[in-house]
Amino acid sequence: GRPQEFARAAPHALRSLLITMQMLAKNTDYDVSMESTHHGPTNLDIPSVYAEIGSDEPQWEDYVPGEIVANAIMSLDLGEVPVALGFGGGHYAPRQSKLLFETDITFGHNFPSYQLPHINKEMIKVAFEKSDADFVYFDRKSMSARERERIGKIVEELGYEVLREGDIREMNGIPWEFCKQVRSKADEFCPGGRAKLTNSMKSEIKMLNLPCRGCNCPKVKAAKIDRELLQEAETVDKDRVRAFLDSHNIAYLERSNGTIAHVIFSIDDECARAVVQDLTNECIKILKGQYEIEYIPDENILYIIDNKFNPELARELGVPSGPMFGELASGKSVTVNENTITPEMVYQSNRKAITLTNTINF
Structure with missing residues (x-):
C-alpha cells in the first residue's frame, strides 16, 4: 500500500470473523486476536479484512486452523454494532480484542503505539471515514500521556469523543444513537460526568428491539432535583441514594469525583418528574435519620x-x-x-x- 493511506475497513466482518473463530478455536491450541493496521493494499474501494493463520509453515499446513477460518468466512454475519477507531497496543491489540469479544462493539482501523508519533489529523480524519467509526478507544496504558492528549485533542476537533472501557461496557447492548443522546445530555448538565443507565432502563431500551446504529431512538428527557438537598443526603448516606436511583427506570450522572449530579434522565417526561419527586422525598427521609428537620411549606x-x-x-x-x-x-x-x-x-x-x-x- 501507499504510505499514510488506508484501505476501507470492514469492521462488522472483522467482528463476525473473530467471534466465530474464537468459538471454533476454543478446544484447540490456537489463540484468536485482532491485529493493528500495518499494511495494504490501500487502493481498494470496497471494505476488506484479512483472516490469517499464523505464524509459520507448520500452522499453514495444519487443517484445523484452515477449517476454522473457512467456516468463519462462510458464516459471515454483518450485523451492525457501534464502531471504534482504536489507538494503542502492539502488532496485536489484546485490549481491543477483549472489548470486541465481551461487548457489542467492533473496530475499524487500529493504530499501534509505535506508529502514533507518525499519525496526524488528516490521517485520523481519513481513518474515521474509511472505518465508518462512531468513536475512539485508547489503550491508555500503552500510550504516553503526551500522545493521549495530542490525539484526544484532534479527535475532539473532528467532532468525535474518546470512550473509556467503562463507558463502552456501560452502553453494551444499547443502540448507539440512544447512547449518544444520553452522553450529549450528560455533557450539557455535567461536563466530564459519566452517565449511568440503570438495569431497568437498559431492559426497557433493549425491549424496543432497535437497531444498534441509525435508528430513530426515543428522546431523552431530563428532570432536576434540588442540588443542595441531594448533596446533603448523599453526604449522610451515599449508598442509600445510589440504591434508590438504581431501582428506577432512569439514567443518572456521576461526576468525576464520584458524587451524583442533580439531573436524572428518562425516555418519558412523566416518569422523570415522578422519580425526581420520589427522590426528593427519599432525601428528606435520609436527612431525618441524621438531623432535626423543619419545613416551612409557605416558603418551601x-x-x-x-x-x-x-x-x-x-x-x-x-x-x-x-x-x-x-x-x-x-x-x-x-x-x-x-x-x-x-x-x-x-x-x-x-x-x-x-x-x-x-x-x-x-
Missing part, C-alpha cells in the same frame, strides 16, 4: 438542624476533658460536683436553610 424552605456537642460549653459548666466529653457527645448526662449536666446544656445548634423547587411530603 427546609431547615436542617445539626445539634453538635460543644466542648467550650461543657468546660464552662465545669466538665473536665476526657470520658465525660464522650458521654455527653453520645447523648448521655453526666454529674459534676453533684450537678447534672444534660446533653442539651452543651449542644450547639447549626441551622442550614435549603430553598426547594420541588414540593415534598413532610
